Amino acid sequence: MSNQYVIEPNLTFIDEVIGLGGDTLKKCFQCATCSVACPIAPENSPFPRKEMIAASWGLKDKLVGSADIWLCHECGDCTALCPRGAKPGATLSAIRSYAISEYSGSVPVLGKLSKMVTDPKKLALLTAVPAVWFALMAFITVFMGGTMEKIFHAIGLHWAHVTDAPIAQARFVSTWLVDFTFVPVFNISILIFVYTLYKMLTDMHTNAVLEGKTDKEKLDYKEYFKTIPTVLKKVLAHTQFNECGENKSRGTAHMMVLFGFIGCLIVTTIGFFFLYILGKPGPYSQLWPFKWLGNIAGISIVMGSALMIKERLSKTDLSAYKDWYLLGLVLTLGATGLMTQMARLAGMEYVTYAIYYVHLIAIFHLFAYLPFSKLAHIVYRLAAMTYAEYANRK
Ligand code: SF4
Ligand code: SF4
Structure with missing residues (x-):
């Protein structure tokens, strides 16, 4: 396995996240205020700022297969302080919904239920x-x-x-x-x-x-x-x-x-x-x-x-x-x-x-x-x- 990411923007992923409630994600200008506000952000990792940039770049695999998106409990502290109204909490929630559809959609026979x-x-x-x-x-x-x-x-x-x-x-x-x-x-x-x-x-x-x-x-x-x-x-x-x-x-x-x-x-x-x-x-x-x-x-x-x-x-x-x-x-x-x-x-x-x-x-x-x-x-x-x-x- 290669130890580097190949950046392949997934435009459908961006559209779906926007449709699931992450409609403000493009407003983010990477100031990192949210990472300071977030009570679960580790000291050396700019969470959820890096998730916001990954979402706006359409890095589906990096986000859907990340444990971090599930650690957010949508407290809204980041959203309250974001100077751009980018609502990172809502964006992470939309990514989690996408992840549920992605994994449950892969289930043989019953996968169609995920979209329904x-x-x-x-x-x-x-x-x-x-x-x-x-x-x-x-x-x-x-x-x-x-x-x-x-x-x-x-x-x-x-x-x-x-x-x-x-x-x-x-x-x-x-x-x-x-x-x-x-x-x-x-x-x-x-x-x-x-x-x-x-x-x-x-x-x-x-x-x-x-x-x-x-x-x-x-x-x-x-x-x-x-x-x-x-x-x-x-x-x-x-x-x-x-x-x-x-x-x-x-x-x-x-x-x-x-x-x-x-x-x-x-x-x-x-x-x-x-x-x-x-x-x-x-x-x-x-x-x-x-x-x-x-x-x-x-x-x-x-x-x-x-x-x-x-x-x-x-x-x-x-x-x-x-x-x-x-x-x-x-x-x-x-x-x-x-x-x-x-x-x-x-x-x-x-x-x-x-x-x-x-x-x-x-x-x-x-x-x-x-x-x-x-x-x-x-x-x-x-x-x-x-x-x-x-x-x-x-
Ligand atoms: S989501 Fe808001 S607070 Fe966080 S980096 Fe983007 S603009 Fe800054
Ligand atoms: S909503 Fe999520 S990302 Fe935002 S501050 Fe709360 S736990 Fe952190």
Whole structure:
């Protein structure tokens, strides 16, 4: 491998970054004020000034395969001080979106989804897929629920009965059918991440070697994975957000959403245990601690995403579609989850099922489109932060 870059400007890359929200990148005149302002800029590296120049030159490979673009948490300190209004934070965010499309777009067969998820005109089609699917699942549950139970019992799953509760989501779409949908979809998403992260880490390491950021010739995966716990601690504590000057409040909202999702993950795992190991289908008593956790997690997601939306609306420049798609999805997930339960407790059967139907569609968006949407930044950022820690970013 040659140890020098060949400069090949990629004009399509520049246009796409501009279209994804980096429309001010050409205003940069390389004063380096942003590198002084940025709380994560290393002493000897002009971050994000050099990323701004690389973006305006169309150096796609240098940027897309760089760990540094993922270390920026869009605090906005650089943007606030930039004398040219070049918004380096927004440009880096656009480059990250491009990187997600680039890696997820390389996935065999499903790669086309990457362009669809970032195209507002395709939202109706992407929503129609789960809408039709869950309408079919509801039809099967409502009209063939008894037959399904008989089949389960015939194959020895004697604990498999829908529920005795008069109003329960499982009476509308059977839990078995929900899991029959989401377990494979979730696992396919994981496989997509394994595939794209391998490519991304290979590119990151190649770039780091070329730039002299590491003296490790080969990426040592064992050492890399050992670094994950250290990085996870930083992510959970939101250490980087605390270094922000301009948008410090964003850290609180971000933390609420992150911990809300972690809470929902724990509750879902416990639900699996109750249903498939103990054979106890829901709905479960509101007095159970894991129901409290679920409710607190739901409220945390709704409040966190509402705060983020409020913060975005207060800005004069409009956010890109990818941001609204993500925020809208997170708010819909939290709100419909809570409202389904409230309607059920209020005894409103059909309202419960209508809201639950929307909730299922939102979960499908989350799991099926996760590797292709901005939400993938959670996984990519964690991988890049781990790489930076592993390689002792300089
Ligand atoms: S982005 Fe703004 S602050 Fe940074 S180098 Fe360019 S002009 Fe200067
Ligand atoms: S948005 Fe914040 S973290 Fe990102 S480059 Fe600017 S100052 Fe640095």
